[in-house]
Amino acid sequence: MHDIKWIRDNPDAFDTGLTRRGLAPLSARLLARDETRRTSQTELNTLQARRNEVSKSIGKVKKEGGDAQPLMDEVASIKTRMAEIEGENAAADADLREVLSTLPNTPDDDVPDGPDEDHNLELRRWGEPRTFDFDPREHFDIGAPLGMDFETAARQSGTRFVILKGQVARLERALAQFMLDLHTSEHGYTEINTPALVRDEALFGTAQLPKFAEDLFKVDGGFWLIPTAEVTLTNMVGGQILDEATLPLRFTAFTQCFRSEAGAAGKDTRGMIRMHQFEKVELVSIVHPDQSRAELDRKTACAEEVLKRLNLPFRTVALCTGDLGFAAHRTHDIEVWLPGAGRYREISSCSNTGAFQARRMDARFRPTEGKGTAHVHTLNGSGLAVGRTLVAVLENYQRADGSVTVPDALKPYMGGLEVLRPDV
Structure with a gap:
């Protein structure tokens, strides 16, 4: 606000x-x-x-x-x-x-101007897309024989849901564990286990309400299902006055996320790219206002490191004004290369909201020197979207016979399994 x-x-x-x-x-x-x-x-x-x-x-x-x-x-x-x-x-x-x-955050001075995603500014690329000696398949064709089941999920819940079985379910769990271990042991984030249900005030604080109510799932009892752990992690400092010496605070959480995808009718109707229920490892930072821009670059690098360790090619872009999220002051999107789809797709969005969210939830700090209080700055980002990372691993590590090689970084989490095979 x-x-x-x-x-x-x-x-x-x-x-x-x-x-x-x-x-x-x-x-x-x-x-x-x-x-x-x-x-x-x-x-x-x-x-x-x-x-x-x-x-x-x-x-x-x-x-x-x-x-x-x-x-x-x-x-x-x-x-x-x-x-x-x-x-x-x-x-x-x-x-x-x-x-x-109801008014969006104003963009940072160096956010590129433009009406839509075609005007986003590419900042860098990492990795070379793999050359295949066969036509690479998309993740839903690779995943079906490995345990990715959309039909059973549809009978139970409708479209935009999936059931993962056996080895592919284990691969997704390995991805989440790998991300959490990396962010907590090397990047300085504290792991948090948060609720999946929140009240109106929490969603107002992070600016999902009132504007984006149709994109959320509301349940009985006045609760909403969280669209991302950004809501619960950021609201941990809501209504608080922190000592400057405690900043920065960095939190990470692996949670279920729920979105109605109300504005995505007809988009990505096949596969796991756009789901009603999905898993994500979230990264949230609470920082001194003077440090928020540097923290955005740091957070982006933390998310990029996941892809580097998995050896997945990606590019990072700065969103233009027309593509900027409602609460964002500046945003870096990380897009992973999907050979089956033949394009880069968003896998992480890291945003600096400045004091926009902190003012809505009254999150402040007391300076070490001087009087009074000031609002903290809050940042959030995916570190990463686990389902989309699973998609990227399946497509980039696929083999001609339908099997999928397990990335080296994930092998310690797979109990000795090095290849996912359709006949298992």
Whole structure:
């Protein structure tokens, strides 16, 4: 969420940020509402001071035997007006907060401009795509004989679900374990086991609500299924005032994730690329504002390292303004090469949200020097999407006979299994 005080001091910069997002300037409208609210607050303060003054006079007049009724009537009138103003202020605050909560984060200055993903800026590539002496197949054709079962899942749950059996299920588990071990032992993240159900406030804090309610699954009891552990990990500092010395905080979690894919009708209807239920290893950082840009580069490198250890070719791109997520200030997408599909596909999205989420959930820190508090900066990223990594391993390590070689980095997790074979 945006800071109305910052908008008051930087209206042109705020409008420029919205314009780059393809939105109309709004500072004048927001500041007009803010001015009305501030004016009424000034009147409220004046009335409060007058009420205190008159209240003191009442006792003095009574003590001297005078008629205090006019003063008492004035106090009653002041109280009535104060109640009116307090109601008006509460409504104005709620109105302003509602508008601010629906506005996306403004992009960083060096985010490339552009209307869609075709204008994203490639930052680097790693690895050479493998040359096959046969026509490489897509993951759903490779996976079916290995234990990837969409038909049984569809009978139970409908489309965009999968059941993994046997060796391919073990490979997915190995991927998650490998990622967690790498991030906790080498990258300094603390492993967290979080709930999969949250209340409205948690999703508001990370900006999935109110805008993206249709992309979520709501269940009885006022709960929502998490679309990513970003929600639960980031909200761990919601409503907290941290000591600066504790920063940065880095959390990782392996969770089930749930998305309705409401806006993806007709897209990726085959296979595991776009599922209603999927697994992901999430990376979240809580940092000092001065460190958030460097932390984004660090987080991106942590996610890239997973692909390097698995020897999976990838490219990293900076998202343009038209492709930037709602809460993001700057985002790096990592796209893995899928030979069966013949294209790069997103496997991780690492974002710096600045103070945008922290302001929504009131997450602050107390500086070591100086007074007061300030909002932390929050970052999130996939380290990686486990299902999509499974897809990438199947396609990049496939063999002509339908078997799949287990990457060296995963062999310690596979109980001696080095090749996935259709006849097993």
